[in-house]
Amino acid sequence: MKLIIEKNIPFIQGLLDGMADVEYLAPEDITPETMRDADALITRTRTRCDAALLEGSRCRFIATATIGTDHIDLDYCRARGITVANAPGCNAPAVAQYVFASILAYRKAFGLARDVSDVDGCDSRLSNMSLAVVGVGNVGSIVARWGEGLGMRVLRVDPLRAMAEGPAGFSTLADAAREADVITFHTPLTRDGYCPTYHMADAVFFNTLERKPLVINSARGPVVDNAALVEAIDGGKVRAAAIDCWEGEPGISPALLERAFIATPHIAGYSREGKIRATSMALDAICGFFALPHVSPLETVGFPVPDHPAPHEISASYNPLADTAALRLNPSAFEALRNGYNYRPEVR
Numbered sequence: 001m002k003l004i005i006e007k008n009i010p011f012i013q014g015l016l017d018g019m020a021d022v023e024y025l026a027p028e029d030i031t032p033e034t035m036r037d038a039d040a041l042i043t044r045t046r047t048r049c050d051a052a053l054l055e056g057s058r059c060r061f062i063a064t065a066t067i068g069t070d071h072i073d074l075d076y077c078r079a080r081g082i083t084v085a086n087a088p089g090c091n092a093p094a095v096a097q098y099v100f101a102s103i104l105a106y107r108k109a110f111g112l113a114r115d116v117s118d119v120d121g122c123d124s125r126l127s128n129m130s131l132a133v134v135g136v137g138n139v140g141s142i143v144a145r146w147g148e149g150l151g152m153r154v155l156r157v158d159p160l161r162a163m164a165e166g167p168a169g170f171s172t173l174a175d176a177a178r179e180a181d182v183i184t185f186h187t188p189l190t191r192d193g194y195c196p197t198y199h200m201a202d203a204v205f206f207n208t209l210e211r212k213p214l215v216i217n218s219a220r221g222p223v224v225d226n227a228a229l230v231e232a233i234d235g236g237k238v239r240a241a242a243i244d245c246w247e248g249e250p251g252i253s254p255a256l257l258e259r260a261f262i263a264t265p266h267i268a269g270y271s272r273e274g275k276i277r278a279t280s281m282a283l284d285a286i287c288g289f290f291a292l293p294h295v296s297p298l299e300t301v302g303f304p305v306p307d308h309p310a311p312h313e314i315s316a317s318y319n320p321l322a323d324t325a326a327l328r329l330n331p332s333a334f335e336a337l338r339n340g341y342n343y344r345p346e347v348r
């Protein structure tokens with residue numbers, strides 16, 4: 001069996017080498033030619049897995065060591081009998097850490113702490129703020145729980161869940177626009193079906209904002225219309241933006257980079273634990289599919305998610321302004337900053 005593994009996936013080197021003919025390739029080397037005689041691929045978000053890559057390949061199985069699957073043409077894979085596995089929830093606690101570290105940094109920088117003793121944003125709850133969580137799945141559920149634990153008024157916006165579970169407990173995007181001080185996106189990127197998310201935050205949405213919120217996008221770049229966000233910041237509808245996922249990344253908008261309060265190179269999920277879980281889930285999936293002896297990363301981690309870590313623990317665990325400074329200094333190093341990232345520990 002020939003297996004291609006994207007070479008920037010950590011904690012996987014060598015583990016499958018005795019069981020398959022393994023090639024570790026950079027994303028740009030995962031091509032129709034290298035895939036032609038491959039039976040399986042373990043990938044990240046940087047390889048588009050579609051007909052252009054897979055037509056004529058004998059690939060039967062793809063594992064992506066990521067939560068997102070928008071880089072994979074799932075319909076095509078289904079039609080071709082290619083099984084796809086992802087890593088649900090693997091790095092969700094890291095994204096929650098990113099979101100709250102961003103909110104705390106914003107609150108401090110914009111003078112929104114409640115009183116003088118609170119100016120470092122570290123010793124008080126966030127009970128003077130309302131938080132809209134758009135997309136309440138693996139990531140959004142943790143974000144909503146931590147928000148409530150920190151005293152915020154939380155609006156859960158998830159029309160798909162509201163349709164399946166009933167509207168009680170859910171708000172609408174219009175409610176969020178009216179009432180939220182912070183709006184954070186945690187949806188997949190979808191272009192069709194019920195409530196597609198492509199450009200769900202567009203000029204029309206930004207014009208309805210009433211509370212000059214902080215807008216956070218750590219979901220997928222095109223969920224937010226980046227040009228419209230620049231205009232909304234310039235026009236005073238949005239007070240600040242924290243952007244981890246960008247339209248067109250790695251070739252990101254210089255205008256948005258200049259204006260974003262926090263600007264990071266798609267590393268919200270880059271915790272050490274998240275990467276170990278992602279690799280572990282990909283290994284479980286491929287070993288299960290091909291009935292190989294089970295292997296795991298040398299280091300293992302569980303899934304402990306604190307109920308609501310204290311603000312000072314969150315701020316001490318991660319400083320998004322340091323990642324922002326690095327990206328601003330060298331925006332063309334977007335991909336290099338990701339590939340060389342020093343995976344941070346999750347907050348406990």
Ligand SMILES: NC(=O)c1ccc[n+]([C@@H]2O[C@H](COP(=O)([O-])OP(=O)(O)OC[C@H]3O[C@@H](n4cnc5c(N)ncnc54)[C@H](O)[C@@H]3O)[C@@H](O)[C@H]2O)c1
Pocket residue numbers: 067068069088089091092095134135136137138139140157158159160161186187188189194195196197200218219220244245266267268269270
């Ligand atoms: N920046 C990063 O490093 C990073 C890390 C992890 C995940 N992500 C991304 O974050 C997003 C969320 O991940 P997840 O694991 O929570 O996904 P998930 O599938 O568990 O949850 C997504 C939720 O979004 C909801 N949703 C779908 N369309 C919606 C709409 N129009 N409006 C509101 N809600 C909608 C779904 O019903 C679901 O509950 C994904 O896009 C994922 O790729 C980014």
Ligand SMILES: O=C(O)[C@H](O)[C@H](O)COP(=O)(O)O
Pocket residue numbers: 044045046065066067068069091266267268269270338
């Ligand atoms: O979908 C995900 O899990 C995240 O966006 C993830 O952090 C992306 O990981 P990468 O493709 O860079 O390994």
